[in-house]
Amino acid sequence: MAGFFGMFNFDKPGRGVDKDAPEKRGFFLFFDILFRKFWRISTLSLFYTLFSLPAVVVFFLLNTFLQTWISPIKDPDFISSIGVILTIFLICFLGAGPASAGQAYVLRNFTREEHAWPWEDFWSQIKANFWQGMGVFLLDIVLLTVLPGAASLYFQYGSQMPISPLFSAVFGFLAIIFLFIWILMHFFLYPMMVTLDMRFGKLIKTAFLLTMAKLPQCILIFILSMAVFALFLALYLVNVGLMVLYAALGFSFVTFVYVFYATRVMDEILEKEQ
Secondary structure: OOOOOOOOOOOOOOOOOOOOOOOOOHHHHHHHHHHHOHHHHHHHHHHHHHHOHHHHHHHHHHHHHHHHHHOOOOOHHHHHHHHHHHHHHHHHHOOOOHHHHHHHHHHHHHHOOOOOOOOHHHHHHHHHOHHHHHHHHHHHHHHHHHHHHHHHHHHHHHHHOOOOHHHHHHHHHHHHHHHHHHHHHHHHHHHHHOOOOOOHHHHHHHHHHHHHHOHHHHHHHHHHHHHHHHHHHHHHHHOHHHHHHHHHHHHHHHHHHHHHHHHHHHHHHHHHHO
């Protein structure tokens, strides 16, 4: 691929890593890989955006429906704007089913300093993990419908239920907490999907156990990912036309933050088992 002025020419040898250079870890390794793989991650984000369009439509319609039902503000422009922002958030943190599996595979290889083609490997992993990716996506739809609705029901109509308002508030908060944990589980779901040969039920169970075992770290990674997300989202709030730039850069860069962490957790566990 010759690319455009050489920017996307992946056949051209890069700078590489000096074999005599000291081994980088953690924070320094993260930014080293990020800068060296900048254009490949950007290109991957474009592919991911293209293949996420069906999920974008589903998430936007779902968010619009929930905002119309739950939000006390019924202004259509407000509902539409919130729907767009929430859709971007969900595509970043929940993903888009099989497309997220392809993205996770390429980013996992980048974080391991292993070779990956942004298009060929992305597409091959979509096909290889299609049904498990669709299973996670369908669970996303169900939980995104049930949990916010349950929380709203308990908070708004708790006093009219046959249980005490205190229990209604507790159940409402539990629904929000479980939704947050489900979001955090995605840090491991897709990286594990493309790394380990697991049945779907065991994949969900293992992601849950890992999330609970690493909960403080997962919350910290979520905050860091949110910082990257907020940076790119600010472009959208400044000018809708900058959404093109977000599509070129934003999605895969947010995902790179937690795939980098999840890959190290998985590799550490695999090394101990071996």
